Amino acid sequence: MQRQRRMKKSNRRIWIITAIVVVVILFSGFIVFHQAESPIANAKTEAIEIAQNSAKMGKVTGFYSENLGKQTYYTVAGNDNRGKAIYAVIAKKGGKVTVVDQKAGMSANQIKTLIQQRQHPKKINSVAITLIQSKPYWIVSYMNKQNKLCFATLNYKTGTIKQLIQNI
Incomplete structure (x- = not known):
């Protein structure tokens, strides 16, 4: 009888330890994923703020990021305060903003x-x-x-x- 009680306690401990390990692994995975995504999320937030201030962009409809070559550019698509569809192309280095008319080119x-x-x-x-x-x-x-x-x-x-x- 005592042997069965010890086995039940032992099995219960194994399940608790396994559950704790699984929760720790899942939580660690979430933290790693979140940390990996945060630089682009921060860049997006910052680029939208710059576009709203510098290009007078109201409604934001899209975000692009490109870093092929020597320079990285963040582009925010949207409408200016007059409703005109524009892209605000922001240089990561230096922060220069170039406004491009969406209708002047291809989508x-x-x-x-x-x-x-x-x-x-x-x-x-x-x-x-x-x-x-x-x-x-x-x-x-x-x-x-x-x-x-x-x-x-x-x-x-x-x-x-x-x-x-x-x-x-």
């Missing part, structure tokens, strides 16, 4: 469609605006049919490919 969806038609990617990873010599360009990151990373730089107004980097 992110149009650029995705062009890349689908021209390059036939397996998957499009991201589409973002960058500035090259103070002019806006779309940067598209995608995986080709061979699962190789590729980048395309497209003219903001026309969608013509300026540069194509394949099979990285």
Whole structure:
């Protein structure tokens, strides 16, 4: 009889210890994930605030981040206080804000469609605006049919490919 009680206590302890270990692992995973995501979340919040102050942006409709090359740009899409659709392109280094009229160029969806038609990617990873010599360009990151990373730089107004980097 005593032996059965000891086994029940032992089994109960094992279950409690296992439950504690599982909770600690889950909590640790959450903390690590949250810490990994916080820099981009902070950058997004900061970029939106800059766009609202510098570009007089009211309603925000999107956020893009691009760091291909020497400079990182954060782009906030939205409408200015007159309702005009704009992009506020913010340089991470220096904080210079360049306002780009959305109607003066192609949309992110149009650029995705062009890349689908021209390059036939397996998957499009991201589409973002960058500035090259103070002019806006779309940067598209995608995986080709061979699962190789590729980048395309497209003219903001026309969608013509300026540069194509394949099979990285």
